Amino acid sequence: MKPASLSVVGLGPGDACCLTPQARMVLEQAQCIAGYRLYLELTPPELLYGKTVIATGMRHEEDRCAAAIEAALAGQRTALVCSGDPGVYALAGLALELLEARGLTTVPFSVVPGVPALCAAAALLGAPLTHDFACVSLSDLLTPWETIIKRLTAAMQGDFVCVLYNPRSKGRPRHLEQALEIAGRFRDGTCPVGLVRKAFRPGQEVSVRELANFDPTGVDMLSLLIIGNSESRVSGSYMLTPRGYMRKNS
Secondary structure (H helix, E strand, O other): OOOOEEEEEEOEOOOHHHOOHHHHHHHHHOOEEEEEHHHHHHOOHHHOOOOEEEEEOOOOHHHHHHHHHHHHHOOOEEEEEEOEOOOOOOOHHHHHHHHHHOOOOOOOEEEEOOOOHHHHHHHHHEEOOOOOEEEEEOOOOOOOHHHHHHHHHHHHHOOOEEEEEOOOEOOEOOHHHHHHHHHHHHOOOOOEEEEEEOOOOOOOEEEEEEHHHOOHHHOOOOEEEEEOOOOOEEEOOEEEOOOOHHHHHO
16 A cells, blocks of 8 residues: 655644644544644644544654554554644654655645744744844753753853743753853853743743743743844843844934
């Protein structure tokens, strides 16, 4: 039997209103949907009804991708769901690597974009990403911590707004403290730091604080941080990084 297809689908930040029409269409047409249990809970239930559902736990990414590939090889239109965008710290790359390793590059494959977590968080914070920015994950499960420090230091030194994914977990409570210490070498204490937790999900939390007074203890893996550049500022209850239009026109 010829394989049907494998699509890696971005669900966006979590609320069904942020699911793109393209993603919804692919999920409607899928015969099998695979994903991490939490992400399947974020999938509108009507899109799962009557379909084969493959659920795996945390840190079983390779098993999840392999199961989705097998479903596609069995002839099912298969969707592998990810939160945010599947190409941003998600499974589009791993799925493609596994297909490549097995010599299955002829399997119909597509990536369906979703609203990335950083865009959802930025929208809730106001306008923190309207100039150059860099994204760094503080998880050292797949990347050596020394490499993460090197990248973060370079981004801070280059005056990029810095988005921190996977900022703090029980297994690495000190990583975020070290990241904030690095930021303090290149930013004033008044530099705004935006914190968004559970963006567009029940229990959503949004705040903007000064770097010097930022308390990392309330941050977890459901959080995303945005540290401003040298020109970022607080505007009312929002975080603003000017693009330069006002300076150009003054």
